[in-house]
Amino acid sequence: MIVMxxxxxxxxxxxxxxxxxxxxxVPLMLSTFGFTFYxxxxxxxxxxxxxxxxxxxxxxxxxxxxxxxxxxxxxxxxAVGIPAHHWLYGGLNMVAxxxxxxxxxxxxxxxxxxAFLTGLVCLKVKGVYFIMITMAFAQMLYYLLVSxxxxxxxxxxxxxxxxxxxxxxxxxxxxxxxxxxxxxFIIMWGxxxxxxxxxxxxxxxxxxxxxxxxxxxxxxxRYKLVAYVISGVICxxxxxxxxxxxTFISPEMIDWARSxxxxxxxxxxxxxxxxxxxxxxxxxxxxxxxLSSLTIYWHLPFGLMLIGIVLFVRGGLSSLLERGQKTDD
Amino acid sequence: xxTTLLVIQxxxxxxxxxxxxxxxxxxxxxxGILDFVNLAHGAVYMLGxxxxxxxxxxxxxxxxxxxxxxxxxxxxxxxxxxxxxxPLYERDHLDHVLGTFGAILVIDTLAHLVWGPxxxxxxxPAYLDGQIEILTEIVVPTYRLTIIAAGLSAAAGLYxxxxxxxxxxxxxxxxxxRTMVSALGVDIKTLFSLVFALGAxxxxxxxxxxxxxxxxxLGMGNNIIITAFVVIIVGGIGSMKGAFYAxxxxxxxDTLGRAFLDDxxxxxxxxxxxxxxxxxxxxxxxxxxxxxxxxxRPQGLFPPKLR
Numbered sequence: 048m049i050v051m052x053x054x055x056x057x058x059x060x061x062x063x064x065x066x067x068x069x070x071x072x073v074p075l076m077l078s079t080f081g082f083t084f085y086x087x088x089x090x091x092x093x094x095x096x097x098x099x100x101x102x103x104x105x106x107x108x109x110x111x112x113x114x115x116x117x118x119x120x121x122x123x124x125x126a127v128g129i130p131a132h133h134w135l136y137g138g139l140n141m142v143a144x145x146x147x148x149x150x151x152x153x154x155x156x157x158x159x160x161x162a163f164l165t166g167l168v169c170l171k172v173k174g175v176y177f178i179m180i181t182m183a184f185a186q187m188l189y190y191l192l193v194s195x196x197x198x199x200x201x202x203x204x205x206x207x208x209x210x211x212x213x214x215x216x217x218x219x220x221x222x223x224x225x226x227x228x229x230x231x232f233i234i235m236w237g238x239x240x241x242x243x244x245x246x247x248x249x250x251x252x253x254x255x256x257x258x259x260x261x262x263x264x265x266x267x268x269r270y271k272l273v274a275y276v277i278s279g280v281i282c283x284x285x286x287x288x289x290x291x292x293x294t295f296i297s298p299e300m301i302d303w304a305r306s307x308x309x310x311x312x313x314x315x316x317x318x319x320x321x322x323x324x325x326x327x328x329x330x331x332x333x334x335x336x337x338l339s340s341l342t343i344y345w346h347l348p349f350g351l352m353l354i355g356i357v358l359f360v361r362g363g364l365s366s367l368l369e370r371g372q373k374t375d376d
Numbered sequence: 377x378x379t380t381l382l383v384i385q386x387x388x389x390x391x392x393x394x395x396x397x398x399x400x401x402x403x404x405x406x407x408g409i410l411d412f413v414n415l416a417h418g419a420v421y422m423l424g425x426x427x428x429x430x431x432x433x434x435x436x437x438x439x440x441x442x443x444x445x446x447x448x449x450x451x452x453x454x455x456x457x458x459x460x461x462x463p464l465y466e467r468d469h470l471d472h473v474l475g476t477f478g479a480i481l482v483i484d485t486l487a488h489l490v491w492g493p494x495x496x497x498x499x500x501p502a503y504l505d506g507q508i509e510i511l512t513e514i515v516v517p518t519y520r521l522t523i524i525a526a527g528l529s530a531a532a533g534l535y536x537x538x539x540x541x542x543x544x545x546x547x548x549x550x551x552x553x554r555t556m557v558s559a560l561g562v563d564i565k566t567l568f569s570l571v572f573a574l575g576a577x578x579x580x581x582x583x584x585x586x587x588x589x590x591x592x593x594l595g596m597g598n599n600i601i602i603t604a605f606v607v608i609i610v611g612g613i614g615s616m617k618g619a620f621y622a623x624x625x626x627x628x629x630d631t632l633g634r635a636f637l638d639d640x641x642x643x644x645x646x647x648x649x650x651x652x653x654x655x656x657x658x659x660x661x662x663x664x665x666x667x668x669x670x671x672x673r674p675q676g677l678f679p680p681k682l683r
Binding site: 112168171174176180183190191193194303304307310311344346349350351352353356357 | 407413460463464469470471473474475477478479480481482484485486488489598602605606608609613655656658659660663664666667670671674
C-alpha cells in the first residue's frame with residue numbers, strides 16, 4: 048500500500064501495539080488486585096476474537112458472508128466435550144480421552160471436514176444464497192445436536208474434565224487466559240501472513256472481481272474452498288477453547304444469534320484488517336457487559352444500536368469494507 | 377405402518393408445507409421485487425401469533441382475533457419497511473442482513489417484555505376443536521384441515537392478486553424493471569410498502585394459524601425462518617411457483633421423515649441402531665436434500681424467468 052502520511056502511520060502503529068499490550072496486561076493487573084472477574088471476561092474476549100479473526104478471513108478478505116460460523120464454535124466445543132464424556136462414562140473408545148492434543152486435533156479435523164463438505168455446496172453460489180445456506184447448515188448442526196440425547200440434547204452437557212496438557216493446567220483461570228490470549232496473537236499473526244501472501248491477494252482479487260480472476264486462470268473455487276476451510280478450522284479451535292472455558296456445551300452455542308454476533312464483531316471492527324476482529328470483539332464484550340448489567344432485556348438496546356449503526360454509518364457498514372482496506376498497512 | 381397414521385402424517389406434512397409457503401412467499405416476494413433480504417420475517421410470524429393470542433382473550437373468539445390481527449400485522453410490516461427496510465434498499469445485502477438482525481433482537485425483546493417469557497396457548501372455538509371423519513375409519517382433527525384450507529385459499533388469493541389484478545401487474549413489472557415502472561409514473565415507494573405489508577400479513581397469518589396447535593412462543597419465528605430459507609433456496613429465490621412446490625415438498629419430507637424414518641431404517645438394521653440414528657438423520661433430512669438439490673441446480677428448482 049502507498050504510504051500516505053508517515054507520522055499518521057506511526058501513530059496508528061503505536062495505537063495497535065498499545066491495544067495488543069493492553070489486552071494482555073490489563074486483565075493480568077486487574078486479577079492481581081483481586082478482580083478475577085475481568086480475567087474471565089478477557090478470556091472470553093480472546094476466544095471470541097479468535098473466532099472473529101477466523102470469520103474475517105472469509106468475510107473480510109474473501110467477501111464470503113457466512114451467517115453460520117457459530118457452527119464451528121459448537122463443533123470445537125463438542126470435540127472437547129464428547130471425548131471427555133466418553134472418558135468418564137465409557138463407550139466410543141476411539142476418542143474417549145481427556146488428552147488436550149487429541150481433543151484439539153479432533154476439533155480441527157471435524158471443523159475442517161464440516162467446512163469442506165458444506166463449502167463444496169455453498170461456495171457454488173453467491174450473495175444472498177450464500178448467506179442463507181451457511182445459516183441453514185449451521186441450523187442443521189443445531190438440530191442434529193438437539194436430537195442426540197446421549198450428549199444432553201437440548202440441555203447440553205457439562206464437561207467434567209478440561210483438556211489435559213503437559214505442564215499447563217486449564218483449570219487455572221490465569222493459565223486459561225494466557226493460553227487464549229497467546230493463541231489469539233499467534234492466529235492474528237498467522238491470518239495476517241495469509242492475507243499478505245499470494246494466496247491472500249488472490250482471495251481479495253476474487254472478492255473484487257471473480258470473473259476477472261477466473262479469466263486470469265485462477266481456479267477461484269479452490270481458493271475460496273481453502274480459505275473457507277482455514278476459517279472453519281480457526282473457529283473450531285476457538286470452540287475447543289470455549290468448551291474448556293465454559294466447561295459446558297449445548298446446541299445453543301450454534302444458535303444463529305451467535306453467528307450474527309460474530310458477524311457483528313468482524314464488521315464493526317473493520318473487515319479485512321488485522322486488528323478489526325479484536326477491536327470488534329472488545330466493543331461487543333464491553334457493550335454486552337454494560338447493557339446486560341443494566342437490564343436483562345439488553346438485546347433491545349443492542350438491537351437498536353445495531354440498526355442505528357447500519358442505518359447511519361455513512362454509506363453503510365459495507366463502506367467500512369473499502370475504508371478498512373485502504374488504511375490497513 | 378397403518379393407513380390412518382400415514383394419512384394423518386401426510387396431512388401434517390401438507391399443513392407444515394402450507395405454513396412454510398405462507399412464510400416463504402412473503403420472503404420471496406420481498407426479495408424478488410424489492411431485492412431485500414428480510415431476516416425479521418420470522419419475527420413478524422411470531423408477532424402475528426402473539427397479537428392473535430391477546431386478541432383471542434379480548435374478543436373471546438379465535439376467528440375474530442385473526443380477523444383483527446391481520447391489519448395489525450400489516451401495520452407492523454409497514455413500520456418495519458418504513459424505518460428499517462426502506463433506508464436500506466440501495467445498500468448491500470450484508471446491510472440488509474445486519475439491519476434486520478437488529479430488528480429481530482428488538483422485536484423479540486419487545487415481545488418478551490409485553491407477553492412474558494412463557495408461551496401463550498390459544499383456545500379454539502368448539503366447532504374447530506373437534507375431529508372429522510374424512511374416509512371410513514380415518515379421523516383427523518378439524519383444525520388441521522382448517523389450516524390447510526385457509527392456507528390454500530391464501531395461496532390462491534395471492535395467485536389471483538399477482539396474476540390477474542392491476543396491483544399484481546405492477547408488482548410483476550416492479551420485479552422485472554423497477555426503474556421503468558417508476559418512470560411510467562407509478563408510485564414505487566407505496567408499491568414497495570404494500571408488497572412488504574403483504575408479505576408481513578402472509579407470515580403473520582401463518583403464525584396465527586399455527587399458534588392454537590403449538591402456542592405462541594418467543595423462539596417460534598427464528599425456527600421457521602431458516603426452514604423458509606431452505607424452501608426458497610430449493611424453489612429458486614424470487615419464484616412464487618418455486619416457493620409453493622418447494623414448501624409442500626419440504627413440509628412433507630420433514631414430517632414423513634420424522635414419522636417414518638425409524639420404521640424404514642428398521643427394515644435393514646437392528647431396531648436399536650435405527651432408533652438411535654433415525655432422529656439424527658430426520659432432523660437433518662431437509663438440509664441434506666437442499667445440499668443435494670443445490671449441487672445439481674445451484675439456481676434452485678424453479679428459478680424465476682425474469683431478470
